[in-house]
Amino acid sequence: xxxxxxxxxxxxxxxxxxxxxxxxxxxxxxxxxxxxxxxxxxxxxxxxxxxxxxxxxxxxxxxxxxxxxxxxxxxxxxxxxxxxxxxxxxxxxxxxxxxxxxxxxxxxxxxxxxxxxxxxxxxxxxxxxxxxxxxxxxxxxxxxxxxxxxxxxxxxxxxxx
Amino acid sequence: xxxxxxxxxxxxxxxxxxxxxxxxxxxxxxxxxxxxxxxxxxxxxxxxxxxxxxxxxxxxxxxxxxxxxxxxxxxxxxxxxxxxxxxxxxxxxxxxxxxxxxxxxxxxxxxxxxxxxxxxxxxxxxxxxxxxxxxxxxxxxxxxxxxxxxxxxxxxxxxxx
Numbered sequence: 001x002x003x004x005x006x007x008x009x010x011x012x013x014x015x016x017x018x019x020x021x022x023x024x025x026x027x028x029x030x031x032x033x034x035x036x037x038x039x040x041x042x043x044x045x046x047x048x049x050x051x052x053x054x055x056x057x058x059x060x061x062x063x064x065x066x067x068x069x070x071x072x073x074x075x076x077x078x079x080x081x082x083x084x085x086x087x088x089x090x091x092x093x094x095x096x097x098x099x100x101x102x103x104x105x106x107x108x109x110x111x112x113x114x115x116x117x118x119x120x121x122x123x124x125x126x127x128x129x130x131x132x133x134x135x136x137x138x139x140x141x142x143x144x145x146x147x148x149x150x151x152x153x154x155x156x157x158x159x160x161x
Numbered sequence: 162x163x164x165x166x167x168x169x170x171x172x173x174x175x176x177x178x179x180x181x182x183x184x185x186x187x188x189x190x191x192x193x194x195x196x197x198x199x200x201x202x203x204x205x206x207x208x209x210x211x212x213x214x215x216x217x218x219x220x221x222x223x224x225x226x227x228x229x230x231x232x233x234x235x236x237x238x239x240x241x242x243x244x245x246x247x248x249x250x251x252x253x254x255x256x257x258x259x260x261x262x263x264x265x266x267x268x269x270x271x272x273x274x275x276x277x278x279x280x281x282x283x284x285x286x287x288x289x290x291x292x293x294x295x296x297x298x299x300x301x302x303x304x305x306x307x308x309x310x311x312x313x314x315x316x317x318x319x320x321x322x
Contacts, residue, residue: 012175015240025214026290030193033210044200048192055188055272107311110217127189150290150315151176 002108004146006083007101013080017102020081024106031120032111045123053130064137066159070094073157078134085152092159097152104146121147128155138159164270164313167246167263172174176243180265183244187269192281195273196236204282208289215293223294228319232298261315264308272305284309287318295319 006017031041061072067089074084074096083099103124107117125142132140143154170176194207224235233252237259241247244265251258266287270280284307295302301320306312 010173012178016178016182017173019179019186025217026186026190026211027193029208029210029217030190030197033196035212036200037206038196039200039202039206043201044196045193048196048259049189051192051196052188067249073253109221 002104002110002146002149003151004101004104004151006102006105008080008083008100010080013077016077016081021106024103025110027103027124028107028110028120029051031123032116035116041123042120046126048132049123050133053127054133056127056131057134060131061082064135064159064161066091066094066138066157069135069138070096070157094157096155096157098146099152100154101146101153107147117147118145121145132157163267163308163311165264165267165271165308167185168308169245169246173243175240179240179244180263180268183265184269187266188265188272190287191270191273191283194286195279204286207286209285211289212293212296213294215290215292216297218290219297227298229253229257229300229319233259233319238299251318256321257319259315259317261308261317262313264315267308270309280309283306291317291319 019062025122034045035041061068063069070086070089074086078084080100085097085099087095087097089095104117104121107120111117122145123141125144125145128140128142138161139158139160140157143156144150145153167180190211197207198204222234226232226235230252233249237247237249245261246263248260248262250260262321267280267284270283274280274283285304288302288304292302299322301322303320304320305316305318307315
């Protein structure tokens with residue numbers, strides 16, 4: 001059973017949450033329709049979302065300092081939108097947990113197909129994998145996710161160079 | 162040549178954040194459509210998917226009413242007017258004209274391409290979201306001008322049959 005309840009009620013965040021749920025709505029139907037028609041979403045949608053992620057590099061600092069990067073990744077808006085919590089950070093690794101996912105918030109209104117939910121969640125996370133493709137010095141690892149039924153999504157950012 | 166610059170609210174934090182969220186949605190849709198087409202999807206498949214998203218919005222997000230004036234007032238929130246630099250030049254018992262002077266989706270797309278045919282096809286497909294919503298009311302939608310075609314604004318006429 002997926003637990004995914006927001007707790008931040010700031011007016012701007014509520015509006016942005018709705019905007020992100022709307023992205024989740026479009027994304028869901030694009031992938032669901034494609035899959036139902038027999039197209040291989042693993043192949044084309046992963047490529048698509050990865051490209052979106054790679055294009056996000058310009059929005060983040062050109063740095064090899066993990067702390068500087070994490071500060072930008074967890075700016076005030078993202079922090080409140082995804083209810084992010086910095087579990088730890090040291091010179092080699094940071095662990096961030098998301099307590100709410102607005103895309104999942106929409107998907108769970110549309111389906112209870114657990115397998116499909118996990119698939120589209122993992123494909124959507126290619127947006128972060130794509131961003132980290134652009135950094136030689138950082139690796140990104142996705143741990144447990146809300147979509148799998150966990151309380152939070154775990155993101156690990158590792159310094160590799 | 163596409164003209165797509167907001168005339169107002171260029172320093173308003175909330176509007177800029179909401180525009181950024183829609184630009185992001187535009188990028189996701191752009192890459193999914195682009196890679197989907199390469200994988201064999203047809204524009205009609207993409208239109209069908211977005212139409213379904215629109216039907217969801219019609220039934221779940223928008224005011225359920227047979228009064229197009231009431232619908233227009235609920236649809237055109239202050240945030241949406243500011244985000245799209247929009248106006249309502251006509252509002253009668255039978256017709257609601259929504260004029261958009263800035264499209265954040267188009268802004269997102271222009272970061273990836275200048276291919277005019279692709280932009281126009283993608284714009285057409287994305288307008289299925291409003292057609293899908295209109296179908297749930299039994300109303301029609303006519304797209305008279307579009308930013309993606311270089312008209313400088315989108316004029317969307319929603320009418321009771």
